[in-house]
Amino acid sequence: MSKRYTLLKKDGKARRGRFVTPHGTIETPVFMNVGTLAAIKGAVSSMDLKEIGCQVELSNTYHLHLRPSDRVVAKMGGLHKFMNWDRPILTDSGGFQVFSLSGMRKIKEEGVYFNSHIDGKKIFMGPEESMQIQSNLASTIAMAFDECIPNPSTREYVINSVARTNRWLDRCIAEMKRLNSLPETINKEQMLFGINQGGCYEDIRIEHAKHLAKLDMDGYAIGGLAVGETHEEMYRVIDAVVPHLPQDKPIYLMGVGTPENILEAVERGVDFFDCVLPARNGRHGHVFNSEGKINLMNAKFELDERPIDEGCQCPACKNYTRSYIRHLFKAKEMLAMRLCVLHNLYFYNKLMEEIREAIDNGNYAEFKAKKLKEWNIKK
Numbered sequence: 145m146s147k148r149y150t151l152l153k154k155d156g157k158a159r160r161g162r163f164v165t166p167h168g169t170i171e172t173p174v175f176m177n178v179g180t181l182a183a184i185k186g187a188v189s190s191m192d193l194k195e196i197g198c199q200v201e202l203s204n205t206y207h208l209h210l211r212p213s214d215r216v217v218a219k220m221g222g223l224h225k226f227m228n229w230d231r232p233i234l235t236d237s238g239g240f241q242v243f244s245l246s247g248m249r250k251i252k253e254e255g256v257y258f259n260s261h262i263d264g265k266k267i268f269m270g271p272e273e274s275m276q277i278q279s280n281l282a283s284t285i286a287m288a289f290d291e292c293i294p295n296p297s298t299r300e301y302v303i304n305s306v307a308r309t310n311r312w313l314d315r316c317i318a319e320m321k322r323l324n325s326l327p328e329t330i331n332k333e334q335m336l337f338g339i340n341q342g343g344c345y346e347d348i349r350i351e352h353a354k355h356l357a358k359l360d361m362d363g364y365a366i367g368g369l370a371v372g373e374t375h376e377e378m379y380r381v382i383d384a385v386v387p388h389l390p391q392d393k394p395i396y397l398m399g400v401g402t403p404e405n406i407l408e409a410v411e412r413g414v415d416f417f418d419c420v421l422p423a424r425n426g427r428h429g430h431v432f433n434s435e436g437k438i439n440l441m442n443a444k445f446e447l448d449e450r451p452i453d454e455g456c457q458c459p460a461c462k463n464y465t466r467s468y469i470r471h472l473f474k475a476k477e478m479l480a481m482r483l484c485v486l487h488n489l490y491f492y493n494k495l496m497e498e499i500r501e502a503i504d505n506g507n508y509a510e511f512k513a514k515k516l517k518e519w520n521i522k523k
Contacts, residue, residue, distance in 0.1 A: 160503040176200040176418040186485030190229040197493035206238035214280035222282025235283035239290040271315035279323040282330035295372040335362035346384040353388035365396040422488035436519040458490035
């Protein structure tokens with residue numbers, strides 16, 4: 145496998161890297177903007193994503209399989225053409241839905257049987273099916289099919305789940321190799337990331353990381369976090385796992401998180417992040433700024449002539465006041481959600497840019513401390 149990831153600089157454990165993909169180069173650390181159904185909720189287009197500095201868009205295998213269906217996307221030329229996005233796309237495998245739809249699924253050795261959350265229709269997804277769907281979607285990076293383990297879970301359950309995830313990974317690798325060799329495959333260079341699991345059991349996590357490290361994956365993810373454990377537990381798991389993953393490949397912390405979480409995880413050697421938080425918060429008027437976060441629904445912003453964040457260059461801050469955006473929310477105008485989602489995603493993308501610059505300059509620890517102080521987060 146050709147070398148795709150280049151470690152450009154280290155500052156402590158924080159890593160500044162560059163990841164070359166068939167759809168463009170990713171500067172890391174990076175935050176992937178989540179468009180579950182090939183769109184960011186909040187009326188944000190692919191053109192908007194470019195304007196706010198998005199490097200990677202993330203979509204979901206399970207949800208796109210249900211609608212419009214991966215076969216429709218394939219007939220339309222793959223996700224890139226379908227959503228008019230020419231930069232990298234990562235697709236989640238459906239493994240998180242094994243966790244989030246726990247009341248509507250059964251896990252077997254062959255895979256997972258779901259009842260559709262839309263109409264109750266029975267669906268089966270195993271490693272091969274997940275790879276086939278992601279191949280139809282033609283994403284840049286596919287994720288291995290795994291079980292995102294609930295927290296808390298018994299030690300016995302976690303051990304058995306991780307063993308099954310390993311068996312599923314072998315099947316994912318074999319199926320992706322087959323799919324990438326087919327003449328009709330849209331993206332024959334589709335990459336595959338393996339996922340570390342193990343709940344909050346450090347020894348299980350470490351053993352699984354060691355197993356994954358023996359496999360020549362394109363990248364490695366830490367999954368099964370931000371599912372109910374404390375932030376301290378999450379950081380402890382990251383501390384335990386990262387040293388045992390290959391250091392010449394990108395490391396992805398799935399589903400995380402807050403700006404503070406990102407700063408802490410970067411300090412521990414993580415390169416890739418994703419989370420629905422900035423878009424979800426934005427849709428409810430909760431926005432991030434250089435002083436932390438504010439709720440635009442509060443009455444104190446009714447006559448506030450300032451932008452959401454002084455000096456911010458996002459479309460919302462360059463053009464509108466807090467007062468106006470608050471009015472839009474009160475009037476239930478869709479523009480309110482759009483402006484706040486754009487702002488929050490810009491804030492995250494800009495934060496990652498500043499993180500990369502701090503690592504380049506060798507002052508990441510000072511940068512992190514300054515940010516936490518500005519956000520009034522005590523350590």
